[in-house]
Each structure stands twice: as C-alpha cells, then as structure tokens.
Amino acid sequence: MGDGFLSMFEVSVSFEQSHLFFPRIITWALVLMLGVILIKHRNALLPGLKRAGEAVLGKSEEFHWTRFFGTLTLTTAYFYLMYVVGGIFPNTGYGFLFMSVPFIFCLSLLYVDQKTWKNLAIIAATAVIAPLLVWFMLAHLFGITLP
Template sequence: MASLSELFKVHIDFDQSHLFFPSIVEGALLLLLLAIAVVHGPELLAQWRGGALGRRLSQWQVDTKRLLGCLALTVVYFSAMEPVGRLYPNSGIGFLLTSIVYGFLLSWLFVHGINKRKIFLLSMSSVLTPLLVWLVFSHVFKITLP
C-alpha cells in the first residue's frame, strides 16, 4: 500500500506527455458535438424530413480547390510534424517549423489578390504566431511539443 506522501507525487512519462492536452481537446470537442446534437439535432432532423435542409444543401457551392488544398495541407502538416520533430527531440522544433510552413501555405491558399504587402503580412503572421505559441508552451508552461 502506498504511503500518504506518494499520493502527492507527480510522475511524468515524457514519452507520453505530449498526448495529455490533445486528449483534453478531443474530449472537449466530443462534448461540444454532443451538445450541438442535443440542442439542434431535432430541428435539423425535422428540416431534413421536410426537405428544406436538402434544398439548402443542394444550393451550397463548394470551393473544391480550397477545400481539397486545406485537407491535403492538414494531412501533410500532421504527418510531417513528428519526423521533423525527431531532428531535435523534446524541443518543439517539429511543431514550430511545420506550423510556420503550414500557416503560410494555408493563408496563401485562402487569401485573394496576393500582392507584396499581403505576402509580408502572411509571412509575419506565419512566423510570429507559432513562435509565440511555442514560447508559451515550451518555456512558460514547460509542455513538450512534437
């Protein structure tokens, strides 16, 4: 039987610590999905049965290039994060480098009328945002990133 002092000790498995926050986010998203289904589900079901929702969905226009580009970039982003992160383990460099590239390319995909000013703003945003997140998580909260 463990002593009382053992109850107040925290043991961290650094090989698994990066899975802690994604699990929390996943749980929160599932709870939000459930809340949406409970609150709006009956109304959407009634609209579907009445045909109103089907008519609205059939009129929906999809920007296929941007949709598929976003999906492809997201798959590449998540797939590349761990291999890039292995270059400098437990430093978050994989997150930082892949997030900079992902943010820039995703912004480029969705911004209309690209010019020098917009490229500069995209570049600054793509570098500064992941850098700020990386600094806060890695250095302030001491949370390992991939």
C-alpha cells in the first residue's frame, strides 16, 4: 500500500508461526486463571501443598516411589515413542494407536493392587478397546490429525 498512513492496514502472515497464534492466547489465559485461583484460594491450598512437599521429600509413609517414577518414565516414553512411531506412519494416527495400548496396559499394571486373572483381563481389554475407540472417533469421525 505504501509507506504512509495506509501502511498500518497492511496484513502479513508468517505461515511458519501462524499456527501458534491461538495456542499462545489460550496458554496465557490459562496461566492468568491459574494465578487468580492460586491467589483467591491460597488458604485452602497451602495445607495440601505442605503434605505434597512432605511426601516428595520422603517424610510421608504413604508416598509410592515406584508409582511416581514409573508414571513419569512411562509418560515420557509414551510421548517420545508416539512421535517416533508416528513418523514411521505419517498422518495415520498409528503412533497414537500403537503406543496407547502398551501405555495404558503398563500404567494400569503399575496402579492395580491385586493382579488377578480377572483384573489382568479387564486391563488388557481396556488397553485395547479404549485407544481403538478414541483413535477411530478422533481420526475418522472428526478428522483430527493424530501423531
């Protein structure tokens, strides 16, 4: 348009960064709401934060170190492997599907108290059926791209 007054009406779109516009707005809105919640309800939250700190520092007998670090390890491996497998089968959602089944199975085994045949059968069925349903609905019914 020019260098004068009308140049402020020019619109340029950086397609390398345009997909990050709304996630940035949503992220800052969520951070702002979290701040408001923390300030407004600080008196109710402080005792819970104190107990959580004691648990992590080893002062609580109820803390399950295996479950805590197992969850962190499984979740990290899940997201990494979902990306790797998704690269092998691009734009199909197979990374999500193939990695969700073992993730749900292992995470369920980590948290189940009694490992009976009935519980293992329920865990196995859930680990297969739930990701299949979610994958089918998101990828095929709604057309959402999955890794």
